Amino acid sequence: MRRVAITGLGAVTPAGLNARDSWDGMVAGRSAIGPLELPRQEKITVPIAAQVKNFDPLLHFPRKDAGKLDRISQFAVVAAREALADSGLALTPDLAGTAMCVLGTAVGGVGTMDDGCHMIYGEDRNRVPPLSIPKFMVNAAASQVSMDLGLRGTCFAIASACASGTHAIGTAFQAIRAGAADIAITGGAEACITVYIVVSWEALRVLSHDTCRPFSRDRSGLVLGEGAAILILEELEHACARGARIYAEITGFGANADAADLTSPDPENIGRVMQLALADAGLAPADIGYINAHGTGTAINDVLEAGAIRRIFSNSPPFVSSIKGVVGHGIGAAGAIEALATALTLHHQIIPPTANHRAPDPEIGLDVVADGARRIPLTHALTNSFAFGGLNAVLAMRRYDP
């Protein structure tokens, strides 16, 4: 069986403009949630978000090119360049010819769409900028990464709301394991903090006006985030042959659909999807030392996720934490940011804490890593994603031990 290594990481998150700074913020439990700042924000009532601040596209793109990329694609390309450089891979024509590029996003370039709709309905204009369509199409970020790096293998976007990043990485993992590619540039990106999207989230009544407190008794809802995380996946022997640094191995992927409620996860099924990932990796529950939880900080998600974990792990669950207290909910990018965090957890043997967690909730009943990062020997970990529409995805990862 071909094995799959993670050999490069890149990120643009509310916690930092690269993977290292993002990880440092997660380990420090430094919440990047702050006052929401947006043009035309007067109709928004929620005061906070986890925004990527101080991101200057002109540091990365010539002015003329920057305008061709929606913010989501800018995040994705910057993170992908970092990940590729971090991997040390030389993209020969042969390798580039089969390199996969699979990125998750829930909604694509909605900043461009929001601006265009404002021009038509708000300013009563008849025209929008000519590149609106190729900027906001859902595959824009994947296509821009492919064009920027010269990747000519299979390339597409995966849309499964809050599980998009996880589904993308799982799909790329399966392709490499099956021999369809030797390397893949994969992950997720999102930049959906726009007036229309925030007001739409407000209508669902799940946004916190306080902060994101996953698994805490006083949790008050989710906080919108944005950003991108990119992983370079590489067939293990290919990576070893060139002496690559290996952060972790991906060993299993589980995915399923609730076919039930539109917004609330199915407690049985989100347990089953963890079992699917374990079975795919050939693991028993007792092998798992850590779960990077979906942990959105909503009343319903956290209690259902905790219940499923307790059930699957026979009431002796592993350590659990959620990084959403630091980076908010990155929607289509969330699963990718969390996969990056899980790989670095295994690499550094440090569990990032659940920022803003103040008080244990008796209904949760998990060992939630809350007060500071925890250094502990870890071999196997899971990372969970559960999406609106009942779409669930879980990755299993192993510490790489040569």
Added chain:
Amino acid sequence: MSILQDVTTIVAHQLERDPAELSETADLEDEGLTSIDMIEMIFALEDKFRIDLQYNANESDAQRKRTIGDIVELVEAAIARCHAE
């Protein structure tokens, strides 16, 4: 129409039921109201009465809004806030 009648009409519409079948004290979850029904209903009530309802699905108070009577109280409080402002 009274607030009770208006609320009952909106609840009944959401449940696709006859308002006459719904009592002020019946548990709406038992009557088949889902969490999404609740959110849609809150939106309809805000439009109808031109108010902002203090409703967050994450607060334990939300779990206590179980009957038409509870929702009438929520609406009345919001109307009182409007008059006070």
